[in-house]
Amino acid sequence: MDASTESRLQALEERVRTLEALLSAGPLPAPVPAPAAQARPAPWPAATAPAAAAPARVAAPREPLDLEQLFGGRVLAWLGGIAVVLAAVFFLVMAVHNGWIDETTRVVLAFLGSTALVSAGVWLYERKGKTQAALAAVAAGLAALDASATTATTVYHLVAAPVGLVIAGLVGVAATAVAVRWNSRVVAGIGVVGALLAPVLVGAGTSSASLAFMTIALVSAVGVLVWRRWSWLAVVAYVVTAPQAASWLDRERHAHLGLALTVTALFWALYVVAALGYELRMPTTTLRLASASLLLANAAATAGGGWAMLDSAGNGYGATAWVIALAAAHVLLGLAVLRGRISREVGALIAAVGAALAAVGLALALDGPALVAGWIAEGVLMAWVARRTGDERGYLGSAAFLLLAAGHAVVLDADPSALAYGLDSPLRAATALALVAAGLAAASYLLPRPKRQGESDTVRTLAAATAVYLASVLVVDLAGGHPGGTTQNSQLALSALWAALGFTSLVAGLARERRPLRLGGLALLGLAVAKVFVVDLAALESIWRVASFLGLGLLLLAGAFGYQRTRSGPGHP
Numbered sequence: 001m002d003a004s005t006e007s008r009l010q011a012l013e014e015r016v017r018t019l020e021a022l023l024s025a026g027p028l029p030a031p032v033p034a035p036a037a038q039a040r041p042a043p044w045p046a047a048t049a050p051a052a053a054a055p056a057r058v059a060a061p062r063e064p065l066d067l068e069q070l071f072g073g074r075v076l077a078w079l080g081g082i083a084v085v086l087a088a089v090f091f092l093v094m095a096v097h098n099g100w101i102d103e104t105t106r107v108v109l110a111f112l113g114s115t116a117l118v119s120a121g122v123w124l125y126e127r128k129g130k131t132q133a134a135l136a137a138v139a140a141g142l143a144a145l146d147a148s149a150t151t152a153t154t155v156y157h158l159v160a161a162p163v164g165l166v167i168a169g170l171v172g173v174a175a176t177a178v179a180v181r182w183n184s185r186v187v188a189g190i191g192v193v194g195a196l197l198a199p200v201l202v203g204a205g206t207s208s209a210s211l212a213f214m215t216i217a218l219v220s221a222v223g224v225l226v227w228r229r230w231s232w233l234a235v236v237a238y239v240v241t242a243p244q245a246a247s248w249l250d251r252e253r254h255a256h257l258g259l260a261l262t263v264t265a266l267f268w269a270l271y272v273v274a275a276l277g278y279e280l281r282m283p284t285t286t287l288r289l290a291s292a293s294l295l296l297a298n299a300a301a302t303a304g305g306g307w308a309m310l311d312s313a314g315n316g317y318g319a320t321a322w323v324i325a326l327a328a329a330h331v332l333l334g335l336a337v338l339r340g341r342i343s344r345e346v347g348a349l350i351a352a353v354g355a356a357l358a359a360v361g362l363a364l365a366l367d368g369p370a371l372v373a374g375w376i377a378e379g380v381l382m383a384w385v386a387r388r389t390g391d392e393r394g395y396l397g398s399a400a401f402l403l404l405a406a407g408h409a410v411v412l413d414a415d416p417s418a419l420a421y422g423l424d425s426p427l428r429a430a431t432a433l434a435l436v437a438a439g440l441a442a443a444s445y446l447l448p449r450p451k452r453q454g455e456s457d458t459v460r461t462l463a464a465a466t467a468v469y470l471a472s473v474l475v476v477d478l479a480g481g482h483p484g485g486t487t488q489n490s491q492l493a494l495s496a497l498w499a500a501l502g503f504t505s506l507v508a509g510l511a512r513e514r515r516p517l518r519l520g521g522l523a524l525l526g527l528a529v530a531k532v533f534v535v536d537l538a539a540l541e542s543i544w545r546v547a548s549f550l551g552l553g554l555l556l557l558a559g560a561f562g563y564q565r566t567r568s569g570p571g572h573p
Contacts, residue, residue: 103156110148117141118174125182138178139186145171146194146201154203161203165213168198172217176224185230192221192233196240206248211263214244218270226277231290234274238294241267242301253309261322264306268326271298272333279342287345295346299353302326303360324361330354338389348393355382355397359404368413369431375405376439383446395455398443406436406466418473419494422481426474433470437463457516464520472497498528 121137128134146168153164175191178184194201195217199210218241225233245267253260275291275298303326310319334351338344355378362374379401386394410416414429423429440463447456475497481490502524509517 104158107148107152107156107158110144110151114141114144114148117144122178130182135182135184135186139184139190142171142175142187142190142194146190146198149198150201154201161205162209164201164203165198165210168201169195169213169217171195172198172220176220180224180228183228185232188224188228188230188233189236192217192224193236193240196221196237199244206244206251208248208252211245211248214241215266215270218267222270222274222277225274226281229278229281231278231282231288234271234278234294235290237274238271238297242297246301246305249305249309253313257309257313260309261306264302264309268298268302271295276337276342276346279346283341284343285345287343287349291346292349295349296353299326299330299357303357307364320361320364323357323364327354327357327361330357344391348391352393352397355401359401368428369435372405372409372413372432372435375401375408376435379405380439380442380446383443387446387448395447395452398446402436402439402443405439406462409433409436409466410469414469414473418481419476420481420491422477422490423473426477429473430470433466433473437466437470440466461516461520468498468501468524471501495528495531498524498531502526502528 118138118141121134121139121141124131125134125138149159149164149167149171152159152167153161159167172191172195175187175194179188179191196214198217199205199214218237221233221237224230225237245263249260249264252263271294275294279288279291303323306322306326307319310316310322330350331354334347334349334354337347337350340347358378359375362371362378366374379398382394382401383398386392386398409429409432413425413432414423418429440459444456444459444463447459449456472494475493476490479490479493502521504521505517505524506521509515509519509521
């Protein structure tokens with residue numbers, strides 16, 4: 001028996017003795033040492049059972065709905081709270097109707113009863129268990145306190161509006177503290193929304209004091225929603241406070257325009273902090289409806305409100321600058337968000353809003369080729385950003401700006417009637433169309449290839465079509481076309497241009513084996529044929545008609561000969 005086999009047998013004997021000792025619960029025997037002269041080889045690998053797969057995490061089954069617990073623990077509690085508030089209201093109404101108590105006594109009783117209800121609910125919740133009944137009592141008491149403050153100020157005029165604001169603010173602070181401590185959305189809704197609505201409820205109007213109070217309440221609401229991660233509070237706060245701010249701005253914009261614009265910018269910043277603060281606290285890869293809606297509504301209201309205030313004051317340039325400045329702020333903010341911890345979806349949305357506002361600002365500030373140049377620059381820039389960042393949604397924005405520029409150039413600067421009557425302003429039309437062609441060509445090279453080869457070819461085709469359209473309107477204009485009517489020379493020149501360009505493109509496509517060039521040439525030749533047979537045949541005089549048909553026919557024959565000679569043979573059916 002060799003040394004290796006003997007060592008392995010000794011290792012097996014040691015394991016057997018160990019197992020026997022474990023079974024008998026006796027002391028483990030000392031292992032027999034291997035001979036010193038022999039090097040002990042590695043023992044045989046022990047046969048182990050395959051590792052058991054980690055148990056899959058099975059979601060805990062949802063507990064069945066206990067109607068008894070729902071009705072007895074929640075519904076009864078909230079119905080009880082509502083009934084208590086209604087009982088107090090009915091009692092006061094009856095007492096007033098019968099003349100039992102005067103106005104001051106009614107208000108005092110309302111405040112005392114509401115305070116007692118809140119105090120009892122807090123004591124029960126903190127000392128006797130966190131029950132729904134105690135929570136409902138606190139919520140009902142807070143609502144009753146808000147109603148009492150409203151009645152004392154706006155109905156009976158027993159309390160001045162500033163004092164009513166202070167009372168409402170104290171109720172809001174108490175409700176917010178309770179809501180944060182208990183993590184109760186219901187109490188938060190009553191307290192925070194009550195504080196935000198306090199200027200309206202107590203009839204404080206649109207004074208600066210009311211705006212300051214509401215601003216403080218809004219800052220507190222933003223802090224609460226970010227701390228407790230209550231996204232619904234951002235939307236509710238915007239819906240409640242935006243109309244109040246708009247009313248104040250409408251009252252102050254004539255006398256204090258600078259202050260009104262500053263307040264507008266301040267509220268825009270507060271709403272942005274509300275949306276982004278929640279996204280920072282609750283990061284996600286998807287776009288939340290609440291945050292997106294708040295950002296969009298805030299941008300639209302701020303841009304429109306600031307522009308309207310400045311424009312109504314006779315400052316058109318300032319109104320345009322406001323929109324462009326807001327666009328720049330959104331673009332910079334969007335880029336910063338894209339580089340931060342917040343969802344890239346939110347950053348892309350803010351940047352897209354900035355781009356849209358920039359388009360509006362350029363439309364307000366510029367006209368003609370200058371506007372086309374601005375939109376083209378934005379389109380090419382967005383395509384470049386999309387290529388660098390890999391976010392292909394940027395190409396959609398690029399396409400939108402390029403289409404805006406092309407539409408403006410074709411509809412307003414060089415409308416299709418120029419093909420018959422020439423151009424009103426050749427320089428303006430030529431500049432706008434040249435910018436569109438250059439922008440489309442630049443954008444086509446920024447599309448990633450071969451991933452978007454088809455889209456790149458389409459954009460190049462549009463660029464070439466724009467260049468052909470530019471050449472066509474210039475030829476008609478230079479050949480004598482004028483707004484008063486068409487001429488024989490201009491239409492013959494247009495037919496000759498299309499036929500010559502089509503023939504040249506076809507020959508170049510055949511020589512360079514470029515199918516897009518061949519297809520473009522055939523399309524232009526087809527367009528020339530349609531024009532000659534439909535337009536020239538009816539509009540041109542005899543000698544011009546002969547020249548048109550003769551020139552087109554010769555070019556068509558030459559093109560067909562070249563195509564058949566080049567594309568026939570093996571590999572070219």
